[in-house]
Amino acid sequence: MFTTFRGGQSGAWRVTSLAPVKGEPLAAVRSLSIINAAAIALPLLPAQTSWRLAGVASHARYLERAEMERLAEVQAGLGRTESTCAALIPIKKSSAWWELAQEERRLIFEDKSHHIAASLKYLPMIARQLYHCRDLGEPFDFLTWFEFAPEHTMLFDDLLATLRATEEWTYVEREVDVRVVREVLAAV
Amino acid sequence: MFTTFRGGQSGAWRVTSLAPVKGEPLAAVRSLSIINAAAIALPLLPAQTSWRLAGVASHARYLERAEMERLAEVQAGLGRTESTCAALIPIKKSSAWWELAQEERRLIFEDKSHHIAASLKYLPMIARQLYHCRDLGEPFDFLTWFEFAPEHTMLFDDLLATLRATEEWTYVEREVDVRVVREVLAAV
Numbered sequence: 001m002f003t004t005f006r007g008g009q010s011g012a013w014r015v016t017s018l019a020p021v022k023g024e025p026l027a028a029v030r031s032l033s034i035i036n037a038a039a040i041a042l043p044l045l046p047a048q049t050s051w052r053l054a055g056v057a058s059h060a061r062y063l064e065r066a067e068m069e070r071l072a073e074v075q076a077g078l079g080r081t082e083s084t085c086a087a088l089i090p091i092k093k094s095s096a097w098w099e100l101a102q103e104e105r106r107l108i109f110e111d112k113s114h115h116i117a118a119s120l121k122y123l124p125m126i127a128r129q130l131y132h133c134r135d136l137g138e139p140f141d142f143l144t145w146f147e148f149a150p151e152h153t154m155l156f157d158d159l160l161a162t163l164r165a166t167e168e169w170t171y172v173e174r175e176v177d178v179r180v181v182r183e184v185l186a187a188v
Numbered sequence: 189m190f191t192t193f194r195g196g197q198s199g200a201w202r203v204t205s206l207a208p209v210k211g212e213p214l215a216a217v218r219s220l221s222i223i224n225a226a227a228i229a230l231p232l233l234p235a236q237t238s239w240r241l242a243g244v245a246s247h248a249r250y251l252e253r254a255e256m257e258r259l260a261e262v263q264a265g266l267g268r269t270e271s272t273c274a275a276l277i278p279i280k281k282s283s284a285w286w287e288l289a290q291e292e293r294r295l296i297f298e299d300k301s302h303h304i305a306a307s308l309k310y311l312p313m314i315a316r317q318l319y320h321c322r323d324l325g326e327p328f329d330f331l332t333w334f335e336f337a338p339e340h341t342m343l344f345d346d347l348l349a350t351l352r353a354t355e356e357w358t359y360v361e362r363e364v365d366v367r368v369v370r371e372v373l374a375a376v
Contacts, residue, residue, distance in 0.1 A: 101256050
């Protein structure tokens with residue numbers, strides 16, 4: 001099952017900001033749609049006015065058993081009614097990161113950057129789903145989708161600031177920050 | 189860059205045996221071809237008489253620094269003139285494996301199953317390239333391609349027997365063993 005995030009002129013989420021954090025930006029789009037399917041969905045529009053990013057919700061790469069259990073206790077699922085705000089954060093890490101050995105990546109990820117421990121205090125307010133795409137020939141390595149209620153926007157900004165201040169983040173060579181709000185259905 | 193192994197009626201490698209080791213077999217084919225390209229290559233023939241398996245040569249998932257260095261010292265690359273024998277071993281592991289935490293998978297992989305340590309004595313005679321495909325929506329999780337000279341065939345069989353006797357292998361739910369020899373170019 002692939003998840004495709006399609007930026008274009010229509011979709012269930014309206015883009016409120018689309019900011020490059022590091023590296024090449026993405027084209028400005030009005031809306032974002034999310035398609036879960038057995039194949040990667042194609043863009044509907046020419047590439048100048050749209051984009052398409054795809055990933056796979058795969059197994060956890062760094063989590064240890066105790067961390068998996070702690071996360072399972074506190075994290076929330078996607079799709080909560082009150083979560084009318086969301087963010088798509090595509091990230092590409094440098095080849096220096098990917099050439100590290102497993103224990104070196106884990107050391108930077110958690111022992112030095114506290115990626116999991118520091119994120120825990122933002123749960124369950126911020127719901128999160130990671131999609132892997134490095135092996136799909138995609139322009140990014142990961143797509144992370146976050147959902148939260150409007151009153152937790154500052155909390156979410158704080159989470160991003162925390163992650164971007166870590167040693168792990170020095171290996172990020174491209175990041176875009178796409179903020180969206182759920183489209184209100186017009187009365188028909 | 190995707191690597192596609194295409195089983196069919198023509199190709200640079202002639203299939204000498206194609207045996208299911210565990211789970212569903214693959215259709216019998218005469219030949220195997222290998223295509224490296226930016227997209228996954230399609231099969232040339234109807235599915236009853238051919239198959240197509242694709243993967244990505246990705247970063248190492250479990251290797252620690254000392255193991256990476258030791259492997260780099262002793263392993264050989266693909267394409268040696270004397271390596272006229274080869275094998276394609278597609279493997280799918282169970283969901284029980286993929287639900288394990290990282291340190292649990294590493295423990296079974298190396299501390300208990302000695303996947304790396306036990307393989308080292310077969311290097312450089314057996315050259316190896318692993319391709320990941322679990323995240324590509326493929327029927328297998330890994331494709332491993334091995335190349336060796338004809339006189340090392342028994343050594344290769346010994347390597348496979350060693351790997352199949354490990355605790356790690358109890359998590360394998362599908363494996364096929366495809367043996368091939370390089371086609372001799374006809375004088376034209």
